[in-house]
Amino acid sequence: MDGSLIGSPVRRKEDQRFLTGRGNYTDDINRPGQAYAYIIRSPHGHAKIKKIDASAAAKTKGVIAVFTGDDMKVGSLPCGWQVKSTDGSPMKEPPHPPIAQGKVRHVGDQVCVVIAETYAIARDAAEKVKIDYQPLPAVVDMRRALESKSLVHDDVPKNLCYDWTIGDAKAVNDAFAKAHKVAKIELINNRLIANAMEPRAAIGDYDRSNGDYTLYTTSQNPHVIRLLMGAFVLQIPESKLRVVAPDVGGGFGSKIYHYAEEAIVTWAAGKLARPVKWTAERSESFMSDAHGRDHITHAKVAMDKDGRFLALMVDTMANMGAYLSTFAPCIPTYLHGTLLAGNYATPAIYTNVKAVFTNTVPVDAYRGAGRPECTYLLERLVDVAAREMKLDRAEIRRRNFIHADDFPYQTPVALKYDSGDYHTLMDKAIRLSGWDDFEKRRAEAKKRGKLRGIGISTYIEACGIAPSAVVGSLGARAGLYECANVRVHPTGSVTVFTGTHSHGQGHETTFAQLVAERLGLTVEQVDVVHGDTAKIPFGMGTYGSRSLAVGGVAIAKALDKIIAKGKKIAAHLLEASESDIEFRNGAFTVAGTDKKKMLGEVSLAAYVPHNYPIDKLEPGLEETAFFDPLNFSYPAGCHVCEVEIDPDTGVTKIVNFTAVDDFGRVLNPMIVDGQVHGGIAQGIGQALLETCVYDDNGQLVTGSLMDYCMPRADDLPSFKTGTHNVPARDNPLGVKGCGEVGAIGSPPAVIGAVIDALSPLGVTHMEMPATPLRVWQAINGTKHRKAAE
Amino acid sequence: MASVTITVNGQKRTADVEPRTLLVQLLRENHGLTGTHVGCDTSQCGACVIHVNGKSVKACTMLAVQADGASVTTIEGLADGATLHPMQEAFRDNHGLQCGFCTPGMVMSAVDLVQHNADPSEQEIRDWLEGNICRCTGYHNIVKSVKAGAAAMRKTKTKKK
Numbered sequence: 001m002d003g004s005l006i007g008s009p010v011r012r013k014e015d016q017r018f019l020t021g022r023g024n025y026t027d028d029i030n031r032p033g034q035a036y037a038y039i040i041r042s043p044h045g046h047a048k049i050k051k052i053d054a055s056a057a058a059k060t061k062g063v064i065a066v067f068t069g070d071d072m073k074v075g076s077l078p079c080g081w082q083v084k085s086t087d088g089s090p091m092k093e094p095p096h097p098p099i100a101q102g103k104v105r106h107v108g109d110q111v112c113v114v115i116a117e118t119y120a121i122a123r124d125a126a127e128k129v130k131i132d133y134q135p136l137p138a139v140v141d142m143r144r145a146l147e148s149k150s151l152v153h154d155d156v157p158k159n160l161c162y163d164w165t166i167g168d169a170k171a172v173n174d175a176f177a178k179a180h181k182v183a184k185i186e187l188i189n190n191r192l193i194a195n196a197m198e199p200r201a202a203i204g205d206y207d208r209s210n211g212d213y214t215l216y217t218t219s220q221n222p223h224v225i226r227l228l229m230g231a232f233v234l235q236i237p238e239s240k241l242r243v244v245a246p247d248v249g250g251g252f253g254s255k256i257y258h259y260a261e262e263a264i265v266t267w268a269a270g271k272l273a274r275p276v277k278w279t280a281e282r283s284e285s286f287m288s289d290a291h292g293r294d295h296i297t298h299a300k301v302a303m304d305k306d307g308r309f310l311a312l313m314v315d316t317m318a319n320m321g322a323y324l325s326t327f328a329p330c331i332p333t334y335l336h337g338t339l340l341a342g343n344y345a346t347p348a349i350y351t352n353v354k355a356v357f358t359n360t361v362p363v364d365a366y367r368g369a370g371r372p373e374c375t376y377l378l379e380r381l382v383d384v385a386a387r388e389m390k391l392d393r394a395e396i397r398r399r400n401f402i403h404a405d406d407f408p409y410q411t412p413v414a415l416k417y418d419s420g421d422y423h424t425l426m427d428k429a430i431r432l433s434g435w436d437d438f439e440k441r442r443a444e445a446k447k448r449g450k451l452r453g454i455g456i457s458t459y460i461e462a463c464g465i466a467p468s469a470v471v472g473s474l475g476a477r478a479g480l481y482e483c484a485n486v487r488v489h490p491t492g493s494v495t496v497f498t499g500t501h502s503h504g505q506g507h508e509t510t511f512a513q514l515v516a517e518r519l520g521l522t523v524e525q526v527d528v529v530h531g532d533t534a535k536i537p538f539g540m541g542t543y544g545s546r547s548l549a550v551g552g553v554a555i556a557k558a559l560d561k562i563i564a565k566g567k568k569i570a571a572h573l574l575e576a577s578e579s580d581i582e583f584r585n586g587a588f589t590v591a592g593t594d595k596k597k598m599l600g601e602v603s604l605a606a607y608v609p610h611n612y613p614i615d616k617l618e619p620g621l622e623e624t625a626f627f628d629p630l631n632f633s634y635p636a637g638c639h640v641c642e643v644e645i646d647p648d649t650g651v652t653k654i655v656n657f658t659a660v661d662d663f664g665r666v667l668n669p670m671i672v673d674g675q676v677h678g679g680i681a682q683g684i685g686q687a688l689l690e691t692c693v694y695d696d697n698g699q700l701v702t703g704s705l706m707d708y709c710m711p712r713a714d715d716l717p718s719f720k721t722g723t724h725n726v727p728a729r730d731n732p733l734g735v736k737g738c739g740e741v742g743a744i745g746s747p748p749a750v751i752g753a754v755i756d757a758l759s760p761l762g763v764t765h766m767e768m769p770a771t772p773l774r775v776w777q778a779i780n781g782t783k784h785r786k787a788a789e
Numbered sequence: 790m791a792s793v794t795i796t797v798n799g800q801k802r803t804a805d806v807e808p809r810t811l812l813v814q815l816l817r818e819n820h821g822l823t824g825t826h827v828g829c830d831t832s833q834c835g836a837c838v839i840h841v842n843g844k845s846v847k848a849c850t851m852l853a854v855q856a857d858g859a860s861v862t863t864i865e866g867l868a869d870g871a872t873l874h875p876m877q878e879a880f881r882d883n884h885g886l887q888c889g890f891c892t893p894g895m896v897m898s899a900v901d902l903v904q905h906n907a908d909p910s911e912q913e914i915r916d917w918l919e920g921n922i923c924r925c926t927g928y929h930n931i932v933k934s935v936k937a938g939a940a941a942m943r944k945t946k947t948k949k950k
């Protein structure tokens with residue numbers, strides 16, 4: 001079986017339950033005696049709460065309790081990252097109470113919770129709660145936030161959270177002074193809403209007999225929630241708090257964070273000594289799930305006469321929303337500013353990021369988190385540079401790529417890339433997409449009255465989010481290692497407990513492949529358990545494409561320990577010296593002989609230690625390992641998009657999409673391909689369809705699936721995917737991560753294609769999403785302008 | 790309260806519900822059939838698609854009382870005992886699901902498509918699934934799954950004949 005499981009498209013173990021309706025999502029769980037919570041949310045973007053009168057609601061039949069901010073005085077929802085401003089001062093970190101204290105700061109802010117025997121009673125009774133608000137001017141537009149007289153938090157002047165820089169300003173200025181040409185761009189990275197199909201939900205449970213709390217929640221990282229909620233918000237020790245994240249219906253970042261509702265149901269369960277359940281309606285998701293992106297950026301690149309990049313300067317404003325969500329401050333800085341070298345050997349880089357508070361939902365990581373924003377500005381800028389230099393867009397990239405033999409490569413913005421081959425990736429994408437004979441297709445489309453365009457983008461991603469020492473020096477308040485426990489049962493089957501969490505990524509299969517391969521078992525003999533703090537020793541969860549790159553290595557390390565102990569047991573059973581024992585295909589053998597013991601025999605001996613080296617070795621065969629890598633991993637790739645635009649309607653159709661990526665070693669290509677598809681769809685969504693809109697009063701205009709345009713099946717094409725995998729040097733398994741790349745690489749390729757299609761009309765810029773209206777305006781604007789000239 | 794009797798996955802079941810109860814609530818809360826999901830409050834997502842009298846319906850767009858007397862199939866009733874329906878099998882074989890939340894609705898909707906159109910083209914599949922949102926897969930593998938599922942359903946049909 002050697003080598004047969006790794007790299008093989010093993011069908012997913014988890015699919016049986018999902019396909020037959022036996023998944024177990026949080027809302028599917030009901031606890032005996034359960035009550036239901038309805039949360040009253042702020043209808044205002046910014047307002048003082050003058051008075052809450054809940055007496056009529058509280059008297060309603062079936063209502064158990066009504067709680068306001070006055071009742072629930074607990075700790076603030078904590079932020080996991082600290083960013084320092086350039087002047088050394090810490091970021092402003094205003095409190096984030098689970099239920100508003102005196103003031104609401106965004107539409108959807110929690111004001112009051114009604115708990116009743118049924119959800120319908122709670123919802124009806126909520127209408128009887130009288131809340132007297134005094135509306136305040138809302139801060140909505142980031143550009144005006146710094147000058148606004150209105151403050152989101154009274155003690156945060158100018159609404160400025162931090163003002164951060166990285167890079168060598170002098171080197172950059174010197175390079176610009178002697179540049180042959182400078183290319184500039186100004187753009188917006190549109191605000192998005194993750195909209196995982198499963199709305200968030202939480203059930204708090206309290207055991208009167210021993211004072212133990214259990215929280216069932218839609219989370220990507222139950223141990224992190226236990227730590228944050230237990231230690232900072234409710235002061236419940238870990239030993240008294242269990243957090244279960246069962247099947248979770250998609251996350252994309254939005255289910256990383258510790259949310260108010262988790263604290264509310266857990267706290268209320270303790271108060272009422274009965275389980276309390278809350279499930280978001282989709283409209284609540286829109287106004288309470290953390291949003292993503294929302295940057296405004298100015299960037300410029302200095303070039304020599306051959307179009308080689310001499311220096312890059314980037315200024316970004318990043319919207320934090322009304323409060324700091326768990327990861328928020330690190331997204332535009334450590335996951336954005338430090339990636340600005342991209343795939344290029346730009347010698348000098350300087351960037352400044354101003355993070356501002358506004359009266360909008362908190363903004364945090366959404367698939368890619370900082371890296372899509374970075375890739376988008378960089379790749380759009382490189383396209384402008386190509387135009388300035390009159391170079392082919394692929395050629396200017398080729399000239400500036402870091403060469404395959406220059407790895408490891410130290411960028412001027414802190415990261416050290418361990419491996420990659422950007423030239424080959426792009427060459428492959430160019431071949432696969434038919435880049436070179438595109439003009440023929442453009443001409444053919446023109447005959448049909450269509451505007452056809454092609455766009456290209458390359459990207460680099462830092463993922464496998466870990467190195468605790470590195471992230472700690474950058475401001476993380478926790479370590480980001482991963483933990484695994486491997487339990488070989490007496491008869492040889494295996495359970496793996498992982499601290500990562502699968503909400504679509506297929507860990508139950510991929511991790512089983514890893515273990516089965518190593519121990520000579522079948523995938524069916526390996527069970528993978530995740531999402532329960534009572535079962536798994538510890539874990540940091542799943543985000544930042546880290547599960548295999550960090551969690552997988554932790555499993556491999558636990559397996560090393562299992563095999564090492566197994567060898568000791570086998571040596572005893574086979575009466576040989578430990579150094580002569582080899583392990584392969586599930587068998588411990590004495591080198592050069594046919595004497596062997598199978599793993600099952602060794603594990604049985606470990607649990608029934610009648611003939612066992614008991615003086616030297618403990619019984620049992622179970623090992624735990626923690627893994628903390630020394631570096632990030634660096635997937636890279638090249639995406640090519642081809643579009644056709646109908647000039648009469650402005651509708652853009654994607655006719656070809658090609659992605660060629662470097663994931664390092666791949667365990668299950670079927671699953672990896674699926675991750676790429678999903679990411680690309682979200683990237684295309686950002687580029688063509690999705691955007692979150694607030695009006696000047698802070699009202700959320702795109703507050704439902706009728707207003708916020710999610711990609712549907714008929715909006716997308718089938719995708720062409722390919723790989724050029726260069727094993728990661730700094731990762732013990734050689735893996736890099738694949739979860740986010742699609743969303744990172746695709747938006748600039750799509751917008752590049754739209755601009756290319758419109759370029760015969762003189763269009764050089766397009767904001768996301770390139771909706772039919774925007775495209776039509778671009779077409780007709782130029783037409784009218786030209787006619788007027 | 791109103792009494793609602795439906796035949797669900799071949800079993801006759803009665804429940805007393807408030808008249809405003811949605812069919813999807815009746816299934817999930819009264820009958821414990823949690824395979825049918827709720828992904829939105831505007832009838833957009835399709836996570837709740839089931840079959841009512843053989844036709845695909847968004848179970849959040851119908852009141853439970855409207856289904857009184859109807860025959861309902863949910864995702865739990867699609868497989869033949871331990872043997873998956875060919876459409877379920879095709880979704881597994883083509884990696885047509887990731888988090889699984891949209892999956893019950895997708896599968897039920899796809900089965901109804903094939904009842905209308907035994908051999909749908911890629912475009913016809915994409916058009917039909919316009920009312921089912923998936924945030925995970927980018928639809929690429931869902932479309933592949935439905936194609937394969939349709940082919941498998943055609944085969945079983947010929948075999949039965």
Ligand code: FES
Nearest residue numbers: 828832834835849
């Ligand atoms: S729950 Fe979304 S369409 Fe029924």
Ligand code: FES
Nearest residue numbers: 887891923924925
């Ligand atoms: S598989 Fe997750 S929403 Fe479709």
